[in-house]
Amino acid sequence: xxxxxxxxxxxxxxxxxxxxxxxxxVDAERVPTPLEPGALEDAVVEMITRLxxxxxxxxxxxxxxxxxxxxxxxVFYAPNIDWRNEPLRQKLEARVGTTVVVDNDANAxxxxxxxxxxxRLVSDMVMLTIGTGVGGAIVANDHLFRGGFGAGAELxxxxxxxxxxxxxxxxxxxxxxxxxxxxxLRMADEIADAGGIGxxxxxxxxxxxxxxxxxxxxxxxxxxAGAIAAxxxxxxWIGEASASLAAVLDPQRFVIGGGVADAGELLLDPIRExxxxxxxxxxxHPEPDFVIAELVNDAGVVxxxxxARVHVAxxxxxxxx
Ligand SMILES: [Zn+2]
Numbered sequence: 305x306x307x308x309x310x311x312x313x314x315x316x317x318x319x320x321x322x323x324x325x326x327x328x329x330v331d332a333e334r335v336p337t338p339l340e341p342g343a344l345e346d347a348v349v350e351m352i353t354r355l356x357x358x359x360x361x362x363x364x365x366x367x368x369x370x371x372x373x374x375x376x377x378x379v380f381y382a383p384n385i386d387w388r389n390e391p392l393r394q395k396l397e398a399r400v401g402t403t404v405v406v407d408n409d410a411n412a413x414x415x416x417x418x419x420x421x422x423x424r425l426v427s428d429m430v431m432l433t434i435g436t437g438v439g440g441a442i443v444a445n446d447h448l449f450r451g452g453f454g455a456g457a458e459l460x461x462x463x464x465x466x467x468x469x470x471x472x473x474x475x476x477x478x479x480x481x482x483x484x485x486x487x488x489l490r491m492a493d494e495i496a497d498a499g500g501i502g503x504x505x506x507x508x509x510x511x512x513x514x515x516x517x518x519x520x521x522x523x524x525x526x527x528x529a530g531a532i533a534a535x536x537x538x539x540x541w542i543g544e545a546s547a548s549l550a551a552v553l554d555p556q557r558f559v560i561g562g563g564v565a566d567a568g569e570l571l572l573d574p575i576r577e578x579x580x581x582x583x584x585x586x587x588x589h590p591e592p593d594f595v596i597a598e599l600v601n602d603a604g605v606v607x608x609x610x611x612a613r614v615h616v617a618x619x620x621x622x623x624x625x
Contacts, residue, residue, distance in 0.1 A: 305324050305325050305326075306324075306325055306362050306613065307322050307323065307324055307330060307359050307360065307361045307362065308322075308323055308361055308362055308363050308364065308365060308609040308610065308612045308613040308616075309321070309322055309323070309352055309355050309356070309359075309361050309363075309364040309365070309609055309612070310323050310364075310365050310367070310412070310604070310605035310606060310607065310608035310609030310610075310612070311348055311351060311352065311364065311365070311366045311367065311605065311608060312367045312368075312409060312412070312604030312605045312608060313337065313344070313348065313366065313367065313368040313369075313385070313409075314337060314369075314409075314604075315337065315369075315384045316336065316337055317334050317335065317336055317337055318334060318335050318336075318337050318344075318347055318348060318351060319332070319333075319334045319604065319605050320332065320333055320334065320351040320352070320355055320605065321333075321355075321602070321605040321606070321609065322355050322358075322359045322361060322609075323605065323606055323609035323610065325613070326420070327416065327419060327420030327606050327610065329602060329605070329606070330359065331355060331358060331359060332605070333351065333354070333355070335347055335351065341385060341386050341387060341390075344385060345392075345395065345396070348366065348396065349396065349399045349400060352364055352396070352400045352402075353400060356400065356402065361402065362403070362612075362613060362616050363402060363403040363404070363405065363612035363613055363615065363616045364396070364400065364402050364403065364404045364405075364609075364612055365404075365405050365406075365407060365412070365607075365608030365609050365610070365611045365612030365613075365615075366392065366393075366396065366404060366405070366406045366407070366608060367406075367407050367408070367409040367411075367412035367413075367604045367605075367607065367608040368382055368385065368387075368392075368406070368408070368409055369382060369383055369384055369408070369409050369410075370382030370383060370384075370385070370387065370408065371408070371454065371455045372406050372407055372408050372454050373453065373454040374450050374451065374452065374453055374454035375454070376393065376405040376406050376407055376454075376611075376615065377391065377392070377393040377394065377405075377406060378390060378391050378392065378393070378406075379392050379406060380454070380455070383472075392404075392406050393405060393406050403612065403615070403616055404612070405611060405612045405615045407607075407608060407611050408454075408457075409439070409604055410431070410433055410439030410440055410441050410457070411441045411448055411450070411457065411607070411611075412603070412604050412607030412608040412611060413431065413433060413439070413441065413561060413597075413599075413603035413604055413607050414429070414431035414433075414440075414441020414442070414443065414448070414457075414559070414607065415441065415443070415448050415607040415610060415611055416599050416602070416603040416604070416606040416607030416610065417429070417431055417441075417559050417561065417597050417598065417599060417603060417607075418431075418443045418448075419606075419607075419610050420599065420606060420610075421559070421597060421598035421599040421603070422557070422559045422595045422596065422597050422598045423443065423557055423559050426555070426556040426557045427443075427445055427446050427556065428443060428444055428445065428553065428554065428555045428556050428557075429442075429443040429555050429556065429557050429558075429559060430442055430443075430459070430546070430549055430550075430553060430555045430557075430558050430559070430592075431443075431558075431559040431560075431561060431597065432459060432483070432542060432546070432558065432559075432560055432561070432562075433561045433562040433597075434483060434484060434485060434538075434542070434560060434561070434562035434563070434564040434565055434571075435484070435485055435562040435563050435564070436484060436485050436486055437460055437472075437480050437484050437485075437486070438459065438460030438479050438480040438483050438484045438562075439459075439460060439562070440457045440458060440459025440460060441457055441459075442456070442457045442459075442553060442555075443555075444553065448611070458473075459479065459545075459549065460478060460479050460480035460483075460484070461473050461475065461478045461479070461480060462478065462479045462545055462548065462549070463475065463476075463477050463478060463479075464477055464478065464479050464481075464482055464483075464541060464544065464545055465477035465481075465482065468481060468482070469481035469482070479541065479542070479545045482538070482541035482545075483538060483541045483542040483545060484564075485517050485562070485563060485564050487538060487541070488517070488520060488534055488535065488538045488564060489515055489516070489517070489520070491534040491537045491538060492505055492515050492520050492530070492531060492534040493505075493509070493515060495530045495533055495534050496509050496515070496530065500530075501529040501530045501533055502530040502533075503530070504523065504528050504529075504530055504531075505520075505523065505528070505530040505531060505534075508523065517563060517564070520534065520535075521563075521566060521567070524567050524570060532570065535564075535567055535570060535571060535574070536573075536574040537574075538564070538571070538574075539571050539572070539573065539574030539575045539577075539578065540574050540575075540577070540578040541578070542560070542571075542575050542578070543574060543575040543576065543577060543578025543579040543580075543581075543582070544578045544579075544581075544582045546558055546575065546578075546579050546594075547578070547579050547581075547582035547583040547584070548582070550579070550583060550591075550592060551583070551584045554589075554592075555592050556590075556592050556593075557592050557593055557594075557595060558575075558592055558593070558594045558595070559595055559596075559597050560572065560575065560594060560595070560596055560597065561596070561597030561600070561603065562597075565596050565597060568596055571596075572594050572595075572596065575594055576594055579594070
């Protein structure tokens with residue numbers, strides 16, 4: 305069975321794994337992410353070299369946050385690493401002697417869900433990753449949609465509220481400001497300030513100095529009315545955005561991932577409700593369903609490895625035509 309390496313460069317750690325054709329992890333390791341770009345590249349090369357020394361692999365896929373060109377080669381911009389027009393693929397290939405492809409981390413995670421997780425039975429899928437921000441991935445007609453320049457599927461920056469909250473992208477009112485973990489904190493703070501059902505949130509905030517995702521998550525699991533209200537607000541925005549996305553993409557399925565998706569049905573319920581309220585021409589066409597992502601922590605490495613394998617297979621096929 306053919307193997308590929310997936311590397312997921314995160315803000316705090318680099319995860320690497322050898323993945324088989326069924327998406328199963330054969331070998332895995334992780335190291336802390338060095339801050340300096342040169343040291344980071346060295347760490348990635350060392351990881352690939354170690355994994356290659358134990359396994360024969362067909363290709364290496366690298367996933368990182370940021371804009372990657374459509375040729376899966378150059379990182380235009382990475383928010384957490386000092387890369388600007390970084391020819392990462394070329395640099396890594398020269399050092400590891402194997403085919404390397406680079407992809408955006410949200411794309412890699414979405415591809416993993418499509419191939420081996422919650423999206424494996426559909427041809428058209430949208431994934432929204434609700435973490436600190438909002439990541440997006442689109443699979444259309446069994447292919448990952450990258451856009452003409454590679455910077456497509458930035459679903460967190462879909463405009464939801466004209467003149468709304470300022471976003472890190474330089475615009476205002478993006479989904480990320482209404483449907484992310486950071487937005488959930490703001491909503492929980494507002495509910496805590498308002499008293500009533502927010503009293504418990506306010507008490508927990510006083511005890512800990514500030515609310516964070518872990519505290520709110522615990523309150524949601526205890527079915528605290530204030531924390532649930534914040535989650536429902538968040539879900540409504542995600543559902544409203546999903547209705548607009550469905551008008552463009554007509555997916556069979558939305559997959560919701562990221563840390564906030566741990567809330568499961570408690571998050572999906574308001575998403576579905578708002579989706580139904582906002583879907584254009586509802587009742588005249590089939591509707592997608594909403595499910596929680598299945599691969600969670602491994603999606604980045606699994607997706608990166610499989611995208612590398614697909615790249616090599618496409619190249620072999622083109623050469624044969
Ligand atoms: Zn934005």
